[in-house]
Amino acid sequence: MLPFGLTSGAILDKLYPLYYPPSLTGLRGSHPGSHTHSHARAWDKKSDWGPTTELKETYDLVVVGGGISGLATAYFYQQKHGKDKKVLILDNHDDFGGHAKRNEHTVDGKLRLAHGGSQSIVEPKHGSEIVHALLKDIGVDIKRFDTAYDRDFYKRNNLGAVTYFNKETFGEDKVVKHPYCNYPNYVEGIVMGGKLSNEEAAQQAPLSEKGKDQLLRVLNGGLHVIDVPEEEMEDYIDSTSYFDYLKNNLGVDDPGILKMARNSGLDWELTGTDLMTIGTAKSCGALGFTPKAVYDEDNPYIYHFPDGNASVARALVKKMISDVAEGNNAEELVLSKFNYAELDKARNAVRIRLNSTVVNVRHGGDPKNSSEVFVNYINDNKSHQVKGKSVVMACYNMMIPHIVSGLPEEQAAALRLQNKSPLQYTTVGLRNWRAMKEMEIGLAMSPGNMHQVVFMDFPVSIGGYEYTKTPDDPCIVHMINCPYGETIGAPALEQYREARYKMLGLQFKDYEDEIRAHFNGMLPQELFDFDRDVESITVNRWAHGYTVGGPEGSVKKGRQPFGRITIANCDSGPSADAKTAIDMASRAVNELG
Numbered sequence: 031m032l033p034f035g036l037t038s039g040a041i042l043d044k045l046y047p048l049y050y051p052p053s054l055t056g057l058r059g060s061h062p063g064s065h066t067h068s069h070a071r072a073w074d075k076k077s078d079w080g081p082t083t084e085l086k087e088t089y090d091l092v093v094v095g096g097g098i099s100g101l102a103t104a105y106f107y108q109q110k111h112g113k114d115k116k117v118l119i120l121d122n123h124d125d126f127g128g129h130a131k132r133n134e135h136t137v138d139g140k141l142r143l144a145h146g147g148s149q150s151i152v153e154p155k156h157g158s159e160i161v162h163a164l165l166k167d168i169g170v171d172i173k174r175f176d177t178a179y180d181r182d183f184y185k186r187n188n189l190g191a192v193t194y195f196n197k198e199t200f201g202e203d204k205v206v207k208h209p210y211c212n213y214p215n216y217v218e219g220i221v222m223g224g225k226l227s228n229e230e231a232a233q234q235a236p237l238s239e240k241g242k243d244q245l246l247r248v249l250n251g252g253l254h255v256i257d258v259p260e261e262e263m264e265d266y267i268d269s270t271s272y273f274d275y276l277k278n279n280l281g282v283d284d285p286g287i288l289k290m291a292r293n294s295g296l297d298w299e300l301t302g303t304d305l306m307t308i309g310t311a312k313s314c315g316a317l318g319f320t321p322k323a324v325y326d327e328d329n330p331y332i333y334h335f336p337d338g339n340a341s342v343a344r345a346l347v348k349k350m351i352s353d354v355a356e357g358n359n360a361e362e363l364v365l366s367k368f369n370y371a372e373l374d375k376a377r378n379a380v381r382i383r384l385n386s387t388v389v390n391v392r393h394g395g396d397p398k399n400s401s402e403v404f405v406n407y408i409n410d411n412k413s414h415q416v417k418g419k420s421v422v423m424a425c426y427n428m429m430i431p432h433i434v435s436g437l438p439e440e441q442a443a444a445l446r447l448q449n450k451s452p453l454q455y456t457t458v459g460l461r462n463w464r465a466m467k468e469m470e471i472g473l474a475m476s477p478g479n480m481h482q483v484v485f486m487d488f489p490v491s492i493g494g495y496e497y498t499k500t501p502d503d504p505c506i507v508h509m510i511n512c513p514y515g516e517t518i519g520a521p522a523l524e525q526y527r528e529a530r531y532k533m534l535g536l537q538f539k540d541y542e543d544e545i546r547a548h549f550n551g552m553l554p555q556e557l558f559d560f561d562r563d564v565e566s567i568t569v570n571r572w573a574h575g576y577t578v579g580g581p582e583g584s585v586k587k588g589r590q591p592f593g594r595i596t597i598a599n600c601d602s603g604p605s606a607d608a609k610t611a612i613d614m615a616s617r618a619v620n621e622l623g
C-alpha cells in the first residue's frame with residue numbers, strides 16, 4: 031500500500047508539504063508497491079479489478095509512463111498541436127521522472143542532492159537537433175557544466191581510483207591504491223591508479239603467491255599472448271570469450287581474480303564480463319586492459335545535475351505546469367521545492383497523475399478508424415477509466431502486450447522480446463568524508479561486495495547548490511550494484527531474471543547490513559563509525575533498469591503505431607539513454623499525425 035493515492039489536487043493541497051517523494055529514503059527506485067498491479071496483470075493475467083469509476087475525463091492525449099520519454103511526449107504534443115491541448119500523464123510510481131529520480135538527503139540540517147537513477151546527460155553533443163532544441167527550450171544549458179563541474183576536485187583532495195578487497199571473499203579487508211581496470215576512468219578528473227606499478231599492484235592484492243603471479247600476467251597481459259596469425263586476430267578477439275582468454279591464454283584459475291575480472295566492466299555492456307568477447311572486454315577496459323579515455327574530448331562526462339537527469343524531468347514538468355515550482359530554467363530549479371499538489375489540477379492543460387498503474391488500453395471501436403481510446407488504471411487499489419483521442423505508450427515496451435487490447439500478434443510477440451537489465455543505485459548521506467579522504471578514495475572498485483562500486487558524488491555546484499567542500503562537511507556517497515546471476519557464463523536473460531528476483535526479495539535491513547559491512551571493512555575504524563557517520567540510506571532498486579533491446583528487427587516491429595496508439599520510451603530506440611527517450615517521444619507524437 032502506498033502512503034497516498036494521488037487522486038486529486040484538492041486532497042494533495044491538504045497533504046502538501048507532506049507529499050514530497052524526493053525526500054523519502056529507504057527502499058526507493060521502483061519502490062515497494064509500484065509494480066504490484068503490473069505484475070498482477072503480467073504474471074497472473076488479472077483482468078477483474080472490481081467496479082471501475084468512469085471519470086468523465088477526456089483528453090486529447092493520454093500518455094502511459096511519466097519518465098523523460100512520457101514527459102517529452104506531452105511536451106512535443108503541445109508544441110505540435112497547441113498549448114491548450116489536454117494531456118494526462120499516468121505513472122505507477124509516487125514520483126515523476128521514471129529512472130530520472132531525485133534523492134534528497136538532509137544531513138546535519140544540510141540538503142544533499144543525489145541521483146537515484148539516470149545519472150548524466152551522456153555525450154550531449156552527439157544528440158539530435160530535436161534533443162538540443164528541447165534542452166534549450168526547457169532551460170538546460172550544457173555549457174554551464176564547463177564551470178559547474180569542478181574537474182580539480184579529486185586531484186586537489188588526492189582522491190583516486192582504488193580497490194577494496196573484503197575479508198569474506200579475499201581473506202582480509204584491504205584497500206589497494208589501484209583500480210585494476212578502466213571502469214573509474216569515466217569520472218572526469220578522478221586520479222586513475224598509476225602510482226603503483228603492475229608488479230606492486232599484483233603484490234599488494236590479497237591473493238596467494240600463485241594468484242599474485244596470475245594477476246601480474248593479466249595486468250601485463252596484452253593480446254600478443256594469443257597465438258593467432260595477425261590477419262585473423264580481429265575476428266578471433268571478436269568471437270572468443272574473454273573468460274576463455276583469461277583461463278586458456280593467461281592461465282588464470284584463481285577465483286578471486288575471476289571475480290575481479292567479472293565485475294570489472296560493471297554496467298558498460300549490460301552484463302558481467304563472463305559474457306563478453308575479448309574485443310568487448312577490451313573496449314570497456316576490463317581487468318588487464320590499459321586505461322584509456324572513455325568519452326571523446328568534446329563530450330567529457332561532466333553533464334551532471336546534482337540530482338542527475340531528474341533535473342531534466344523537473345524542467346520538463348515546470349515547462350508544462352508553470353505553477354509547480356519557482357525558477358525560470360533548469361539551473362534555477364535545482365533547489366526549488368516542487369509542489370506536487372499542482373501536478374494534477376483540473377485547470378492544467380497537462381496533468382500528471384502518480385501512483386496510477388495502467389492495466390488496460392483499448393480502442394473504442396475498430397482501431398483503423400476509432401476516434402477514442404479507453405484507458406483503465408488502478409490508483410489506491412481502485413479502478414478508474416479515462417478517455418483519450420490518442421494514447422502514447424511511454425512505459426516499458428515489454429509491458430505493452432499485457433496492457434493494450436487487440437494488438438496484432440506479431441507486434442505483441444516482438445514487444446514481449448524487449449528486455450531490461452536490473453540495476454541498483456544506492457545513495458548514502460554521510461556526515462563527513464574524513465575517512466574517505468584518509469583512504470584517498472574517489473572511487474573504490476569492490477569486487478567482493480554487493481555494490482561493486484562506491485564513489486564520492488560528482489563535484490557539481492549549480493543553481494545555488496554547492497557540492498561538499500571539505501572532508502568535515504556532509505556529502506553523498508554513491509554505490510552501484512550491477513547484479514549478475516550466480517552461474518558464471520549463464521545466458522544474459524537468465525542472469526537478469528535471477529538477479530532481479532534476488533534484488534526484490536531483500537528487505538531494507540539486508541541492504542543496510544551489507545552497506546554497514548562494506549563501509550566498516552573499507553574505512554579505518556578510528557575515523558569512521560557507521561552509526562555515528564551515516565545519516566541516511568536510499569536504495570534505488572531498478573528491477574527493470576537499462577534497456578537491453580530484443581533480437582534484430584524486433585524493436586521496430588514492436589514499436590509500430592496501432593490505430594490511435596503509438597509507442598515512445600527509450601526501449602523503442604533501443605538505448606538506455608535520455609537522448610533516445612526524447613527522440614522516441616518526438617517520433618511517437620509525429621506518428622499520431
Ligand SMILES: Cc1cc2nc3c(=O)[nH]c(=O)nc-3n(C[C@H](O)[C@H](O)[C@H](O)COP(=O)(O)OP(=O)(O)OC[C@H]3O[C@@H](n4cnc5c(N)ncnc54)[C@H](O)[C@@H]3O)c2cc1C
Binds near residue numbers: 127128424
Ligand atoms: C540506474 C539507471 C541509471 C541510468 N543512467 C543513465 C544516464 O546516466 N544517462 C542516460 O542518458 N540514461 C541513463 N539511464 C537510462 C534511462 O533509462 C533513460 O535515460 C531514460 O531516463 C528512460 O526514460 P523513459 O521515459 O524512456 O523510461 P522510464 O524512465 O523507465 O519511464 C517509464 C515510466 O513508465 C512507467 N510505467 C511502466 N509501466 C506502467 C504502467 N503500466 N502504468 C503506468 N506507468 C508505467 C515506469 O514505471 C516508468 O516510471 C539509466 C537508467 C537506470 C535504470
